[in-house]
Amino acid sequence: MFPSHVTLVEVGPRDGLQNEKQPVAAVHKIELVHRLQAAGVREIEATSFVSPKWVPQMADNTEVMAGIVRQGGVRYSVLVPNMKGLEAALPTKPDEVVVFGAASEAFSQRNINCSIAESIERFAPVVAAAHEAGLKVRGAISCALGCPYQGEVSADEVERVVKLMKQIGVDHCGVADTIGVGTPRKVQLAMERALKHYPLVEVSGHFHDTYGQALSNIYACLEMGVHTFDASVAGLGGCPYAKGATGNVATEDVLFMLNGLGISTGIDLEALVDAGAYISGVLDRPPVSRVGRALLAKREKASA
């Protein structure tokens, strides 16, 4: 049965911007977060505490977290790959941390420089320490639908990592299609594996739109009752360790579909389009979001 409410986790400030070649000033990242929360977004992945040598764009993580004027009811999450990341993140007071593994060995090596088993060993103390600090821990499983290095990824490989994350106490399981190759039935098969170990409320989908399948995949998840999805305003993004991967599905596009289905999110579409136009202006290019572009063109026509 379709959910009546969907939670959209806005990952634009982190996943969306991490791959930008041009440095984006912290002040713009902070302003983006402010505009997103003003639009009604209640879950925002703000930055990551990873090695600045690996992802230079996120080196201003502490400055970004310090600059955000927090709004009641909004949860701010950050990515942490290891204890060093968690120790740097804790003083910035995130509400949640995200550990990120992969269903493919090759991607795990390229993204976090270790095997899947080693990643779980690294995450275990991070999860324990985050819980001790009162934080929720989300887990992301990259390449759940395909890997840029390995190719096909089976549902068994996804379930192996789901189980490992569960064993170390990760609270939430995010199934991520890093390179956007998933199609609806395959996505459902991967989701079924996550749902064998996590309740519906603790499973989410993270879909890149490289092959134009992201909205169909979200629809396929809605049919299963899944009601939490990551999305990136203006369709920003791409993973630095997945060449050619385009951005996440655009938040505006997901919201337009959900509005049409009568599913509530608490997010105002026009204000979200403004946030997308803002960051696209900073990056000096039009939004990738089809809905964003259509509504901006409509506004321009109306004011001409």
Ligand SMILES: CC(C)(COP(=O)([O-])OP(=O)([O-])OC[C@H]1O[C@@H](n2cnc3c(N)ncnc32)[C@H](O)[C@@H]1OP(=O)([O-])[O-])[C@@H](O)C(=O)NCCC(=O)NCCSC(=O)C[C@@](C)(O)CC(=O)[O-]
């Ligand atoms: C995991 C590591 C650190 C291993 O990298 P490593 O080189 O194996 O780490 P190390 O422990 O050997 O340390 C090497 C150096 O890095 C430093 N270091 C070590 N850890 C940290 C840290 N946390 N913060 C800052 N610095 C750190 C450490 O202090 C040392 O510094 P040095 O002594 O050489 O000066 C590295 O591979 C890394 O940072 N990877 C992150 C890659 C990344 O951010 N990828 C994008 C996010 S994942 C994603 O986008 C996918 C997702 C989630 O959206 C879902 C999807 O679509 O798939």
